[in-house]
């Protein structure tokens with residue numbers, strides 16, 4: 001019985017250390033919204049999909065079933081098919097949406113790649129506007145049906161998000 005309790009505490013402490021990695025609310029700020037983001041092959045689902053402007057904590061989970069994923073946040077009004085066209089035409093890495101230097105696309109931040117079954121969070125200050133979420137991982141060793149490096153974005157890991 002005592003052993004079981006001790007093990008439980010260790011697990012809780014590990015979870016605590018993981019959760020506070022990048023989700024600190026800066027001093028003098030107040031958290032406005034919590035948003036759940038589910039990553040998986042091949043979708044990004046955000047609940048809710050719009051929030052008021054201010055400090056937002058994204059609680060991001062990776063449901064897999066197989067791959068590590070990341071959440072990259074861009075501020076943009078550029079349509080999905082145009083972003084896909086830009087990623088396909090990227091001379092450096094086909095399927096990767098450049099995180100700087102694309103007109104009308106501003107990189108805001110990211111919750112870095114993490115494994116299936118885990119949850120990570122990140123806090124971002126967002127002003128009113130249109131945003132998109134992308135998993136920008138490209139796996140050169142993994143080919144898609146057309147024989148191109150597998151791009152998580154092109155496979156469908158994209159969602160729109162609105163800040164009012």
Ligand SMILES: [Cu+2]
Pocket residue numbers: 067068069070135136137152157
């Ligand atoms: Cu991914």
